[in-house]
Amino acid sequence: MAKLTIVIPLFNEEDSLGILRDQIHESCTKADLGYEILFIDDGSTDKSWQILSRLASDHENVKVIRFRKNYGKSAALAVGFSEAQGEFVITMDADLQDDPYEIPNLVNKLTSENWDLVSGWKKIRHDPVSKTLPSKLFNYVTGKLVGLRLHDFNCGFKIYRNEVVKDVHVYGELHRYIPALAHLSGFKVTELPVIHHPRKFGKSKFGMDRFLKGFLDLATVLFISRYMRRPLHFFGGLGSLFLAGGLGINLWLTIGWLQGEIAISKRPILFLGMLLMILGIQFMSTGFIGEMITKMYSRSDSYSIRTKLNL
Ligand code: UDP
Numbered sequence: 001m002a003k004l005t006i007v008i009p010l011f012n013e014e015d016s017l018g019i020l021r022d023q024i025h026e027s028c029t030k031a032d033l034g035y036e037i038l039f040i041d042d043g044s045t046d047k048s049w050q051i052l053s054r055l056a057s058d059h060e061n062v063k064v065i066r067f068r069k070n071y072g073k074s075a076a077l078a079v080g081f082s083e084a085q086g087e088f089v090i091t092m093d094a095d096l097q098d099d100p101y102e103i104p105n106l107v108n109k110l111t112s113e114n115w116d117l118v119s120g121w122k123k124i125r126h127d128p129v130s131k132t133l134p135s136k137l138f139n140y141v142t143g144k145l146v147g148l149r150l151h152d153f154n155c156g157f158k159i160y161r162n163e164v165v166k167d168v169h170v171y172g173e174l175h176r177y178i179p180a181l182a183h184l185s186g187f188k189v190t191e192l193p194v195i196h197h198p199r200k201f202g203k204s205k206f207g208m209d210r211f212l213k214g215f216l217d218l219a220t221v222l223f224i225s226r227y228m229r230r231p232l233h234f235f236g237g238l239g240s241l242f243l244a245g246g247l248g249i250n251l252w253l254t255i256g257w258l259q260g261e262i263a264i265s266k267r268p269i270l271f272l273g274m275l276l277m278i279l280g281i282q283f284m285s286t287g288f289i290g291e292m293i294t295k296m297y298s299r300s301d302s303y304s305i306r307t308k309l310n311l
């Protein structure tokens with residue numbers, strides 16, 4: 001079994017693939033690292049597939065999975081993760097922006113300091129300002145909310161222990177939050193500055209909409225990690241606040257009416273009281289439905305177990 005599995009998601013990167021394979025080979029051989037490369041062709045429409053099949057027939061340690069259509073980077077990573085056999089798993093982009101000569105440094109950092117995940121940090125970045133500036137804000141907010149300070153959550157270049165990739169569940173576009181997901185599952189996560197090159201061939205596959213989607217995904221990550229197993233604490237908490245507010249207002253109006261002060265229909269605040277009560281009941285019901293779903297699907301294997309003794 002190869003010690004290292006290098007997972008590379010790609011979409012239309014025909015010009016880079018051969019060079020990338022050669023550089024990885026040179027870097028790993030020099031550092032005496034056993035490796036296999038697992039390319040995930042995410043529905044490329046250029047010549048990537050022809051090039052990959054040639055690489056796979058020339059080299060036994062080059063493995064390729066081809067999607068029928070373009071599912072996105074997270075899907076490619078998820079499939080790569082479930083197939084990865086190596087004790088350590090590296091992910092990197094296929095566009096030669098990540099430098100294979102950093103592979104031994106990542107391995108070294110992970111093993112010598114006993115981390116579970118080391119995330120690359122593109123300290124000197126070769127991307128336009130329109131991308132680097134929002135990215136700074138993104139990293140800052142994510143770090144604050146998740147409780148893990150990293151300069152560069154979204155760097156594609158990372159190394160993991162195999163148990164991390166089998167544990168984190170990447171779907172949608174959650175690949176941006178892998179370090180956050182791992183940290184929230186209790187893994188030890190850190191970062192290491194890595195060299196970053198400008199894109200030589202082809203073009204970037206992600207536009208500006210990545211930031212809006214990114215922040216929505218952050219809300220998902222935070223919500224799922226906190227309330228997945230106890231949805232009523234979230235919905236019920238908000239719901240009871242609304243319900244109490246609504247009941248309070250309407251009770252106050254009723255007392256006034258009983259004392260003969262003023263007709264309730266002449267009090268506009270009645271609408272607020274009613275609205276709050278309806279909202280409160282809706283939130284509570286959503287919470288109860290959430291609890292039913294949780295009860296149906298909760299299993300003991302959804303907890304991340306570090307060690308077992310005498311078992
Ligand atoms: N990628 C992919 N599927 C997609 C979009 C991108 O597998 O739908 C791959 C792409 O080929 C590259 C990596 O994900 O290997 C990072 O993409 P890109 O370089 O476009 O992102 P950027 O560097 O601009 O953040």
Ligand code: MG
Pocket residue numbers: 093095097199204
């Ligand atoms: Mg790139």
